[in-house]
Amino acid sequence: MASTWNVLQGDVFTPSGEKLLEIAHVWKTGKKKKTAVLCIIVGASLPVQLFLVKVRRADRGEQYKRTDKWPLKDLKLVDGKQANQETPEFDLRFDKIYRWTASSSDEKNTLLRCLWKLNRRHLSGRIAFVNVPLESVEGYQRLQEERKADSEFTVPEEETEYQEMTPKESADMLKLMEEYEPLVSNSVAFVERLSRDLQLLDEANLQSVISSEQQVAQLVGFIDEALEEVADVEETLQIYEKLLGTMKQQMDHIQRRNSFLQLIDTNQEKLMNEILFLVDKLNLSTKHYEALSSGDLSTPKKVKACSAAVGALTSCMNVQIQPAYRKLQAVAEQLIKFETLRQNFENGFVSHIVNIFEQQGRGHVSWVMRPERKLIVPSHGDRHRDLLLFVPLMTWLKNTNPALFQDLPKVYTRNLSKLYERQIRLFFERARMLLERPKESSHEGLDKLANSPANDPSPPRRSSLADSVDGEGEESDRGNMGKILERILRELEPLYTAEQTFITKFFLPNQDGHQEILDPNEVNLASLAASRHTRTTPQLDESIIQMLKEIFASLESELKNFIGACQRVHQFSFLQILVTLNDYSSDARATPSTSSSAFFVSVLSQILYQARSTFGNRVASLCKEIEDAKVSGKMRLGVLPFISRFEEFVTVSEDAFKSTKRREDLDRAHGKLIGLVFKSIDKLSSTNLKINADMVKMENFHHIHCFLSQMKIQILEDRRKEAKKRYSEHLDRYVIKYLGQPLEKLNCFFDGVKTRLAQGVKEEEVSFQLAYSKQELRKVIEKYPGKEVKRSLEVLYKKIIKHLSPEENLLPVPSPALYHLNLETKWTC
Incomplete structure (x- = not known):
């Protein structure tokens, strides 16, 4: 025990300045025996702080480490389990109960005795002890007194309880001692001096009390005089009150009558103001009433009149009035009249708009085929101009009856999709006619196409459209395809933009309920298309995107069919199509992004994706053709067949891409194809044993070198040098092997x-x-x-x-x- 005590004090508690008072070896009751040491310690700081610490030996080595620590002030109960029988078990209750078993009953009693003493000396008996025999905590055993001095259970002097003087008390004490320092040596004289001073103070107090009694008697006399004077004043006031009693009653009566008159005037004024307010706010002029009753929307002037009338009607119906006023017969009749007028005009307006949509959807499109044979999309400026007059009424309908307003976009989409479907179909039929006609007439038509004015005010995107068509044969055909496709895109973009701008203005008016009525002479397709540069929104509404998809549902399929027709006319037309779409798409994205062209750009991106897929598929097909190329063993090889296909592809693609800077896809395709060509030359020249391999490689690499030298393609310059090198190597091998020994x-x-x-x-x-x-x-x-x-x-x-x-x-x-x-x-x- 002494050895454990010394180790714990020296290694665990001394470094932190703590003092060990008692220890006991314990383990948890009812569990596997895992010994720990419970220690009672005194903290290093003041005032005195007592703790119960559990220490356990480390798994390896002789070192002890702390595992738990509880302040003794939080200990509530010590339970010795059995008071009449010795047992090593005991319980300690903090916030929870800890059940322990000591190594012996003596260690348990020693620990409990220490806790009992510390509780009485430092904790004022706040800890309750139950089932603890009195002799184990109150008796002092001689053996324990001999082994341990009283200091072991006694906190040092500086740690005992005492009440320290405050600084002020200390200063007063020092001052008093200094004042009577000469008398300190003679304590008897000092006590006599203090007694005399105390007697003098008592006499002064007695005199003060006596003098205050005389002053109190004098004050009582003054109070009695004041009470007499107050009584005289009260009698005088009672006399005056009796004299003025009649006058007071008369004045009160006059005041009540005046207040009643003022109340009557105020009520009359408020009533008049309310009547004037109701008459003014709930009154609809005859002009507006007649305009709404007739519901005539046949002319722009009448449309403006109806727009002003619905504004006035809305103001009358939205007046904030008290609920009680609605029970008045005149007010109720007027509100019912307004509601009936609103419903009648609302139904008439919706019927009129629906009729306009149906008439426009059934419109004739024969005039799309112009006699001058120009590829032009018909303008919808007049149709948009007529409908934009109804924007204020559409705003009013959206605010008053949103459910009825939501059906109008569906009706518009259903009818206008038919009109656009017919127009777009005839437009692409005209384009296919220009594509499939004989070359001479096609050149003549394209000259007119290139020189014809576009509907949109913007300049052409590519100057090549205005150039004359030169050359003949396949190259001219491919150029014509690109010009026709570019013309189609130039015609379709303003069509998209104008329709999208119109739908946004017509079906998504300003939320403030006011829309400026446009002059019919100033509204046309050009102004709608140009409005994208002045009106910008962060993004298109989902409803607008859905309407455009349904209206132009046939456009994407027609574009794909036209591209398919171009590919049927010429097998390499996909190159010119890809170049045209790339250039047009780049120009569209280079333009400042606006919501008015976003939908067309998305459609163009889908077509461009398809064109790139076609280009990739064609290149993959050509790669497979080169990889799978085979030749008959009986035929003379010479220049291999797939080289001609490669040269044709390179020639056509370079001609198509010569006017564009977007060559990434083409350069990758060229690099992939030339690599496969080199591999296939080596493979095919070595498969036929009857043919001289060096001669075949020399011929083919010589052919490729001459072709690449002629084309001057920067990305294939290294391949051209490699072809020249391999051509020279195989030539030398052939000469040495077959021609070097004639004699x-x-x-x-x-x-x-x-x-x-x-x-x-x-x-x-x-x-x-x-x-x-x-x-x-x-x-x-x-x-x-x-x-x-x-x-x-x-x-x-x-x-x-x-x-x-x-x-x-x-x-x-x-x-x-x-x-x-x-x-x-x-x-x-």
């Missing part, structure tokens, strides 16, 4: 000379060897007379003719190489 014996002689030189024989000594002497050289030369040389050259020529393909005309190419090779051999020898 066999002569070549054998020189090969032997080379061998001797390689073995270290000097050049001047080679001729002294018998096999390589000049006489032997003459003999070899004599074996090849002129006829033999001529025959060898003819055989060599026929071999070159056999290996080369006639379409490439590469016969002069191997001859210089053979000449240089023979020359090099002779000079070496």
